[in-house]
Amino acid sequence: MTATVPAKLPLNKKTKKQLARGENGAAKRTKKRLTSRGATIAALVIAVLWTTPTFGLFVSSLRPPEEILRNGWWTIFQNPGFTLNNYTEVLAAGNSQLNLAGAFINSIAITLPATIFPLVIASLAAYAFAWIKFPGRNWMFIGVFALQIVPLQMALVPLLSLFSRGLSIGDIEIFSSLNASNSYSQVWIAHTIFALPLAIFLLHNFVSEIPSELIEAARVDGAGHGQVFFRIVLPLTMPAIASFAIFQFLWVWNDLLVALVFADGRVAPMTKLLAEITGSRGQDWNLLTAGAFISILVPLIVFFALQRYFVRGLLAGSTKG
Amino acid sequence: MSAFLAWIATLPALAQIPLVLLAFFVVIALLIFFIEIAPRSGRKYTIIRAAACVLIPTFIFLTLGSVYWAAGAAAVFGGLFFILDYRSKQGAGYLFQLVGFMSPAIFLLAIGLIYPTIQTTIQAFMNSRGTRFVGLENFIWIFTQDTGIRTVLNTVVWVLIVPTVSTIFGLAYAVFIDKSRGEKIFKVLVFMPMAISFVGASIIWRFVYAVRPAGQEQIGLLNQIVVWMGGQPVDWISNSPWNTFFLIVVLIWIQTGFAMVILSAAIKGVPAEQLEAAELDGTNAWQRFINVTVPGIRSSLVVVLTTISIASLKVFDIVRTMTAGANETSVIANEMYSQWQGFEVGRSAAFAVVLFIMVLPIVVYNARQIAKQREIR
Numbered sequence: 001m002t003a004t005v006p007a008k009l010p011l012n013k014k015t016k017k018q019l020a021r022g023e024n025g026a027a028k029r030t031k032k033r034l035t036s037r038g039a040t041i042a043a044l045v046i047a048v049l050w051t052t053p054t055f056g057l058f059v060s061s062l063r064p065p066e067e068i069l070r071n072g073w074w075t076i077f078q079n080p081g082f083t084l085n086n087y088t089e090v091l092a093a094g095n096s097q098l099n100l101a102g103a104f105i106n107s108i109a110i111t112l113p114a115t116i117f118p119l120v121i122a123s124l125a126a127y128a129f130a131w132i133k134f135p136g137r138n139w140m141f142i143g144v145f146a147l148q149i150v151p152l153q154m155a156l157v158p159l160l161s162l163f164s165r166g167l168s169i170g171d172i173e174i175f176s177s178l179n180a181s182n183s184y185s186q187v188w189i190a191h192t193i194f195a196l197p198l199a200i201f202l203l204h205n206f207v208s209e210i211p212s213e214l215i216e217a218a219r220v221d222g223a224g225h226g227q228v229f230f231r232i233v234l235p236l237t238m239p240a241i242a243s244f245a246i247f248q249f250l251w252v253w254n255d256l257l258v259a260l261v262f263a264d265g266r267v268a269p270m271t272k273l274l275a276e277i278t279g280s281r282g283q284d285w286n287l288l289t290a291g292a293f294i295s296i297l298v299p300l301i302v303f304f305a306l307q308r309y310f311v312r313g314l315l316a317g318s319t320k321g
Numbered sequence: 322m323s324a325f326l327a328w329i330a331t332l333p334a335l336a337q338i339p340l341v342l343l344a345f346f347v348v349i350a351l352l353i354f355f356i357e358i359a360p361r362s363g364r365k366y367t368i369i370r371a372a373a374c375v376l377i378p379t380f381i382f383l384t385l386g387s388v389y390w391a392a393g394a395a396a397v398f399g400g401l402f403f404i405l406d407y408r409s410k411q412g413a414g415y416l417f418q419l420v421g422f423m424s425p426a427i428f429l430l431a432i433g434l435i436y437p438t439i440q441t442t443i444q445a446f447m448n449s450r451g452t453r454f455v456g457l458e459n460f461i462w463i464f465t466q467d468t469g470i471r472t473v474l475n476t477v478v479w480v481l482i483v484p485t486v487s488t489i490f491g492l493a494y495a496v497f498i499d500k501s502r503g504e505k506i507f508k509v510l511v512f513m514p515m516a517i518s519f520v521g522a523s524i525i526w527r528f529v530y531a532v533r534p535a536g537q538e539q540i541g542l543l544n545q546i547v548v549w550m551g552g553q554p555v556d557w558i559s560n561s562p563w564n565t566f567f568l569i570v571v572l573i574w575i576q577t578g579f580a581m582v583i584l585s586a587a588i589k590g591v592p593a594e595q596l597e598a599a600e601l602d603g604t605n606a607w608q609r610f611i612n613v614t615v616p617g618i619r620s621s622l623v624v625v626l627t628t629i630s631i632a633s634l635k636v637f638d639i640v641r642t643m644t645a646g647a648n649e650t651s652v653i654a655n656e657m658y659s660q661w662q663g664f665e666v667g668r669s670a671a672f673a674v675v676l677f678i679m680v681l682p683i684v685v686y687n688a689r690q691i692a693k694q695r696e697i698r
Binding site for chain 1: 326327329330334335337338341342345346349352353354355356357358359360361418419422423425426427429430432433434435436437438440441442444490493494496497498501507509510511513514515516517518519520521523524525526527528529531538539540541542545574577578582606634635637638641642645653654657658661666669670672673674676677680684687688692
């Protein structure tokens with residue numbers, strides 16, 4: 001073991017910063033010319049344009065209903081007023097079977113299992129695609145990838161009838177219905193299925209990059225595929241799994257279409273109820289702004305807390321695709 | 322299984338989560354256990370394997386609530402599978418492991434994507450109740466009446482505008498903020514809409530577009546700006562054909578962040594030496610950008626464009642929440658849902674098939690890219 005001692009060079013602050021950024025002076029100069037003052041201003045304008053709508057929503061959700069309807073949120077300083085009533089009111093709003101507070105719980109109950117199921121099942125399949133040789137492996141993998149782009153819309157209705165009526169060929173029943181309307185199970189299964197192609201594809205990219213020496217060594221030591229998967233592959237791909245988990249979480253939480261078809265009545269998630277409220281009470285801006293802000297709160301927390309993984313997963317998925 | 326699911330549905334919502342996860346993990350743990358002991362030799366393991374081959378399929382079919390003879394058939398197939406596996410060239414237990422890893426995913430994909438796709442395609446050629454074959458009638462219906470044509474055209478407009486505009490904005494923004502001070506914060510601000518649901522985004526933008534009669538104080542930001550400029554307030558999302566463009570803005574708002582993050586990472590990957598060499602040759606910033614940076618990030622550009630294209634082809638939530646397809650803003654996905662709600666299953670399926678055909682070129686292109694990559698490996 002030889003430790004490399006870093007040479008002590010006389011550095012001024014600026015050079016230190018440049019070294020920290022991992023670039024030499026010339027490269028910096030070249031790049032710097034690209035970011036002129038005009039560009040910075042343009043970037044600022046875009047940033048403001050992109051944030052203002054969300055900001056306006058947030059400000060409005062805290063204003064009293066009369067004020068929201070009387071004047072714009074940008075006049076908050078001329079017409080001050082602050083209340084949390086919108087939030088308490090919208091949590092109690094909804095339809096005959098469900099209010100928004102219940103829908104919030106539903107969203108959680110739908111999202112957590114629907115995030116974990118596809119990840120586990122996909123990592124099993126990804127392992128097989130990467131480390132078990134079998135004829136037709138490449139073609140099957142490409143087939144799974146291609147399934148990713150079958151529009152959800154193609155699958156929704158037949159899947160629903162499969163859930164509610166079972167499958168029969170002619171008059172012969174192969175298996176009976178799931179009998180699961182008004183429960184979460186349909187939504188869980190639907191989300192799991194729709195997430196699988198992308199999940200298998202992404203996780204495969206990571207699983208196949210594990211050094212083969214590592215896996216062979218374990219095999220020589222007598223571990224079967226089960227142990228290799230559980231003790232080596234799973235821990236090593238945890239970062240990838242985490243980043244996809246965030247994705248899937250946001251996707252399920254934000255989904256409307258699957259919820260409209262599979263989650264009816266009292267198991268509906270927040271997106272569905274909010275869309276309904278928008279349709280029936282579209283001018284009650286105090287309710288809509290507060291409701292929308294509640295629904296985007298959880299994704300925003302997840303997003304800001306785990307941003308690093310999120311971006312990493314995004315990059316892995318797309319630069320390799 | 323349906324009994325278990327029915328029982329679990331009676332519990333309070335939050336109690337269901339740990340229970341269903343526990344059940345799921347027990348099943349997966351069993352599966353991994355069987356996979357692990359499968360290749361071991363010795364009479365004991367062979368018997369366990371044989372029992373598993375016959376009993377597991379039987380058990381699955383029984384829990385799915387199927388009739389007894391189907392379960393019996395499953396048992397017979399399980400037995401056949403055991404013999405096949407026993408005589409496998411790679412040694413006994415090889416097929417067993419393979420199937421153990423793959424079967425959950427393949428089974429779900431088969432019932433959830435492959436079977437429904439075939440089913441929908443068949444239904445597109447049937448009447449509204451799916452009882453009679455009607456040939457191309459549903460498709461003719463879509464392409465001969467005004468709303469149908471409008472719907473398809475709107476989708477084409479979405480898919481032409483959203484990818485181009487969000488990629489241009491994303492790219493420009495990525496270049497502008499590259500290496501600037503506060504780059505991270507700049508990124509987060511534009512990327513944030515990605516985390517917001519389409520429903521939430523639609524409400525946010527409906528509020529921006531809100532309209533009051535002229536003379537009253539405006540509460541929607543866009544109309545207020547128009548009024549400040551001395552104009553008359555406009556009902557942005559009701560006036561065809563421009564209302565579609567105002568819906569499109571919402572998706573652009575969401576997707577620009579995605580384009581920006583990917584392209585920003587790609588730009589950082591362009592070698593500084595190339596840029597420097599171009600600079601020494603006397604090029605200006607714009608020429609360097611077009612001739613060095615853009616070719617350098619070409620593959621990322623393609624990824625961004627195809628991904629956003631698919632997203633805009635499938636767009637549903639935004640239209641549903643903002644207008645529900647009224648005032649000629651409908652798109653294919655929305656129309657497909659409306660027809661299904663109106664019990665016009667055939668027409669609904671026909672819309673889905675049209676959508677599928679529109680996505681198909683992108684699928685083929687991407688799949689070929691992947692095939693190439695796998696050959697290189």
